[in-house]
Amino acid sequence: MFTDICTSEVSLTNPKALSEWNGVVLGVLAHGQSAPVHLGRLLELEPGFAMGHALKGLSALMLARREMVPVAKEASATAQAALAAGAPTARERLWCAALQDWLDGVPSSAIERMEAALRLNRADTISMKLSHGIRFILGDAAGMRSSVEAVLPAHGPDHPLRGYVLGCLAFAMEETGAYDAAEKLGLEGLAYAPDDAWGLHAVAHVYDMTHRTANGIALIDSNHAAWDHCNNFRFHVWWHKALLHLDEGDVSTVLALYDDKIRSDKTDDYRDFSNASSLLVRLELEGIDIGDRWAELADLAETRSADGCLTFADLHYMLALTGDKREDAAARLTARIAQDARGATEAARVMSEPGVAVSQGLSAFSDGRYKAAFAHLHSVHPRFSAMGGSHAQRDVFERVTIEAGLRAGALSATRALLEKRIAQRKGAVDAFAETRLNKIDEAWSLRASVAAE
Known part of the structure; x- marks a missing residue:
């Protein structure tokens, strides 16, 4: 029995395996490309390490790809067999149960298993x-915050992983609107863990939400060590940089980032896909010609839209299908979301609300039926967070909702949405909000002048 870098016991018997496990931990925390390499070596050295198989299965489910579900099931079966044959710790049993919970359609129970593990050792990063x-x-921002706050006291300055905890807390603080604290914690975390891409990106979120574009661009440009080593998370950092440049009106830089960085690898990973599709929508809402860039994404969306693993992914596939005017494919995806919404799992509840209405709203917007689009999107606007992701990621759906309301002439309701969006940003008015507020004022003025005639 060894103690790992998280100061938790692991049922490993080989010191080389312990080294590989610690490499897995560091790789996961830093979103590094090395994590799966270390995990492969670990399971070669100790194939009976149940926790390693549980992590493999959990990682597969996080990809939200239908073909990865059998991989996760196989990992779970292997993990359960390893539990029965070995001498696992309580923490290892909890991890294996978490994987099975998620496979059973209850990811919230998987969270509870992890929280139970944390109660065993608050320093278990x-x-x-x-x-x-x-x-x-x-989409549980409050839960993210309370979870990390509970373990921070156990991650003092002498804990080797303190920086990553600060980075997670920074992100949770940003998502719950504590922007000043998030900025401070994120920058402090980078001092402890210079390779913490999550912490860096948390501060980038702060600068995006508070309309401090120059600060965000400088942060990303001056901290390449925090994300150059990353797996595909580096594309997401490039996406953040593109958002900041778009807010500044620097369209040429945004398009260059899209072509050379964000879509340098034409993957169909839903996280990479969401970066790309949401950025193209933002550009088109500003009246920018994006050329034939939709075609590549729409082709991929047609191959992935039967997955049904995650509403957030499905709705970004819908962005591409409607963006490329593939009405039949969009209709099939909407029908599949509606069908899945009838299920009994936690995922089905999100498909039901907001998934169905957002899908219908995006189709209507693409068809130019703005009144219907606004009705659908506005009806579930308070539930957008349930689809998961961050405020910045979900903002594309906010923008389409606002634009639909503006084009439908629902000026009062649209202004209310804009004011709520500005309030969420502590009064910061970005370029999108400014232009829409101006359009609403112009429309009111026009209505007033017509009424006076």
Whole structure:
């Protein structure tokens, strides 16, 4: 029995395996490309390490790809067999149960398993990170914050993983509107862990939400060490940089980032896909010609839109299908979302609300039926967070809702949405909000002048 870098016991018997496990932990925390390499070596050295198989299965489910579900099921079966044959710790049993909970359609129970592991040892950073990650997928910002706050006292200055905890807390603080604290914690975390891409991106979120574009661009440009090493998370950092440049009106830089960085690898990973599709929508809403860029994404969306693993992913596939005017494919995806919404799982409840209405709203917007689009989108606007992701990621649906309301002439309701969006940003008015507020004022003035005639 060894103690890992999280100061938790693991049922490993080989010191080389312990080294590989610690490499897995560091790789996961830093979103590094090395994590799966270390995990492969670990399971070669100790194939009976149940926790390693549980992590493999949980990682597969986080990809939200239908073909990865059998991989997760196989990992779960292997993990359960390893539990029965070995001498696992309580923490390892909890991880294996978390995987089975998620496979059973109850990811919230998987979170509870991770929280139970944290009660065994508040310094267990990797269990915190997995709880944090699943909560992020479920859109549970308050839960992310309370979870990390509870373990921070156990991650003092002498804890080797303190920086990553600060980075997670920074992100949770940003998502719950504590922007000043988030900025401070994120920058402090980078001092402890210079390779913490999550912490860096948390501060980038702050600068996006508070309309401090120059600060955000400088942060990303001056901290390449925090994200150059990353897996595909580096594309997401490039996406953040593109958003900041778009807010500044620097369209040429945005398009260059899209072509050379964000879509340099034409993957169909839903996270990469969401970066791309949401950025193209933002550009088109500003009247910018994006050329034939939709075609590549729409082709991929047609191959992925039967997955049904995650509403957030499905709705970004819908952005591409409607963006490329593939009405039949969009109709099929809307029908599939509606069908899945009839299920009994937690995922089905999100498909039901907001998934169905957002899908219908996006189709209507694409068809130019703005009144219907606004009705659908506005009806579930308070539930947007349930689809998961961050405020910045969901903002594309906010923008389409606002634009639909503006084009439908629902000026009062649209202004109310804009004011709520500005309030969420502590009064910061970005370029999108400014232009829409001006359009609403112009429309009111026109109505007044017509009425006076």
